[in-house]
Amino acid sequence: SSTQATVTWSAVTGGSPGEEVTEYNLCLIQGSDEVCTLVPADTLSYTFENLNPETEYTVRISAINAFGEGPYSGVDFTTAALPSLSGVRVSSSSTSYEISWNEYVVPGATVEYYIVCFRRDQSSTECDKTVILPPSQLSYTISNDLGFGQYFVTVSPQTTEYGIATPTDSFTVLCPIDGIYCSAQSSSEISCSWDEYVVTDGTLSSYTLCLKVDPTTSSCAVLQGISPPTTNYTFTGLDSNTVYYPVILALTSFGFTLENVPINVTTFGDVPTTPPANINGEVSSTQATVTWSAVTGGSPGEEVTEYNLCLIQGSDEVCTLV
Secondary structure, eight states, X not given: OOSOEEEEOOOOOOOSTTOOOOEEEEEEEETTEEEEEEEETTOOEEEXXXXXXXXXXXXXXXEEETTEEEEEEEEEEEOOOOOOOSSOEEEEOSSEEEEEXXXXXXXXXXXXXXXXXXXXXXXXXSOSEXXXXXXTOOEEEEETTSOSSEEEEEEEEEETTTEEOOOOOOEEXXXXXXXXXXXXXXXXXXXXXXXXOOOSSSOEEEEEEEEESSTTSSOOSEEEEEOTTOOEEEEXXXXXXXXXXXXXXXXXTTEEOOOOXXXXXXXXXXXXXXXXXXXXXXXXXXXXXXXXXOOOOOSTTOOOOOOEEEEEETTEEEEEEO
């Protein structure tokens, strides 16, 4: 394995009475270092522990009897790399990914921490983002506020004795679309734009635009599909003075991106659609008193807040807010 090696051999037999093998001498050699161990004659296997991963070793075995040590036989081997984590599981929702794994157990190895590595380039050896987790934590949640765009993610244990173990196979994480900007254009329109979603080692199929009135649900008041390379759209026919929560997703060959962090846009309220009615005036030589009926109706928030009265005489006009 990466930190252990078990050697077996056949018993050395024969010889005259009194020349029987009493023990074996096992020598483990690595470079200029040599460590020898004596084992009883009835032992025909031995496990070397606390070896270094990915290291070449030589084992020499000789038989010993009452008259001394005989010739040795040898075997060369190379220890394996530290194994990667086992039991890695990835699940996702509309707003997050959940990664979990089994506790890392390798003889002689102590986990200092786990490394979650985010790479834009799957072939790169450098992490664009790194998250360090304590050895007791065997899961990690990637939420939609981590960043934007596509990442290739691996998890590796950092051991005290041997350094970083082999990373897990990478899996794709589709963080939200970047550059989303939405604004109200009128009482019935909201315009949105966003950055192109770049997919590595895959394809971008379409964009899905959803307008929610409740950010805690998955239901859309308006649902619209857009084909690349278009990166803008205007929603029409909306209710006035209403809060909407735009969600823009990219559909790729790996699946949908995570939803963007909630943003909200409020459509403009409608101006009064009818003029004041029942206008009456009482006029004297120097004064005029005007009365009118209140303008009512409209959605909540669209109530009349004031009236604009304009007095016109010839080309002169003077207006007053009341």
